[in-house]
Amino acid sequence: MNLSELRTEVRDVINRSVDAFSNADIDENINRVLRVVAIGFTFEDMRKTYSTSTIADQKIYNYPTDMKDVYSLRLIDGASSRKLLVKNQRAFDKMYPYPEQQSTGRPEVYVDYGSYFQVHRVPDAAYEIHMRCSIYPAVMSTDAAEPLITGIDPAIVAGASAFSFARIREPEFAEYWNGVYLRLIQNAIGGNHSAEDWTPTGVGFSLLPSAPRAHDNPFAGRTV
Numbered sequence: 001m002n003l004s005e006l007r008t009e010v011r012d013v014i015n016r017s018v019d020a021f022s023n024a025d026i027d028e029n030i031n032r033v034l035r036v037v038a039i040g041f042t043f044e045d046m047r048k049t050y051s052t053s054t055i056a057d058q059k060i061y062n063y064p065t066d067m068k069d070v071y072s073l074r075l076i077d078g079a080s081s082r083k084l085l086v087k088n089q090r091a092f093d094k095m096y097p098y099p100e101q102q103s104t105g106r107p108e109v110y111v112d113y114g115s116y117f118q119v120h121r122v123p124d125a126a127y128e129i130h131m132r133c134s135i136y137p138a139v140m141s142t143d144a145a146e147p148l149i150t151g152i153d154p155a156i157v158a159g160a161s162a163f164s165f166a167r168i169r170e171p172e173f174a175e176y177w178n179g180v181y182l183r184l185i186q187n188a189i190g191g192n193h194s195a196e197d198w199t200p201t202g203v204g205f206s207l208l209p210s211a212p213r214a215h216d217n218p219f220a221g222r223t224v
Contacts, residue, residue, distance in 0.1 A: 001153045004143035006030050006160070009153075013161040013177070016168070026164060027140070033159035034137045034147055037185060042068065043149045044193050046134040054107065054123040059099060061129070062116050068134040073110055073117070076128040084119065084129075085109045096120060151191075155184035 001009070007026045014021060038046060050064050063070065073084040087109045096102065104124035111118040137148035147156060158181035165174035 001146070001156075002143060003027060003030065003140045003145045006147075006153065006156055009157040010160045010164060013157065014164045014168070014173075016164075021164065021168065025167070026160065029160040029163035029167070030156060031139050032163055033156050033181075034140075034149065036159070037149060037152065037155070038068065038136045040185075041189050041192075042134045043152075043188075045149045046137070047071075048133060048135055050131045050133065052129050052131070054119065054125075054127045054129060056123055056125050057104065059120065059122045060116050060118050064131075064133065064135060066136045066138070067115075068136050070112055070117070071132040071134075074130045075107055076130055077106060080106065082108070087111050087120075089113050092118075092120070152185065152188045155181055155188055158184055 007023060007030065010026050010030065011021075037043075046068065048064070052061060054061070073086075075082050075084055084107060089111045092109070092111050099118075099120055099122055102121055105121040106127065107119035107121055107123055109120050111120075135148075140147065147153070158177050162174050162177035162181055165171075165177060
């Protein structure tokens with residue numbers, strides 16, 4: 001479904017006119033659900049590859065916009081291509097408090113920090129960098145826009161309906177549709193394709209506030 005179709009489905013559920021609950025409000029709730037879903041679990045549709053190039057004597061480079069997690073960085077240089085090793089920022093700073101004092105050369109390691117990464121050695125030339133990472137879904141703002149994450153349209157509708165009912169202070173309906181959302185998103189997580197050599201365990205994440213329980217916190221990964 002595109003944004004217009006999702007909006008129509010949500011409006012049918014909440015049974016409110018445009019005057020009572022605007023299209024902009026529904027669109028906001030649809031996008032909120034997508035963000036909650038993406039924070040709680042990294043679907044295969046969120047996994048992307050990007051390429052960039054180093055610049056001689058420049059050590060810091062920005063990650064892609066709205067990136068969630070980085071999985072690997074590879075330096076491409078023919079037969080000398082290599083996977084860059086990730087270093088903890090504290091350990092790196094202890095070893096190289098002033099990287100510019102070291103001779104420049106082909107980078108071997110990188111430090112993941114906030115919205116950017118730092119390579120070492122400081123490059124002596126332009127090298128192509130290939131990155132495997134995951135990104136958050138972009139905010140949908142046009143009727144024809146479609147969610148980055150496919151196969152979860154019913155969960156998006158249920159979640160946006162729960163948000164909408166909560167907003168108009170109808171807690172019973174909000175709770176009901178939150179329950180529908182939880183069941184649908186757990187099924188989607190279980191059926192999501194994965195090429196990993198391990199079996200992840202999907203955990204539901206409620207849209208509505210509840211008492212925090214650290215032992216079943218589903219949120220993992222880094223937010224940039």
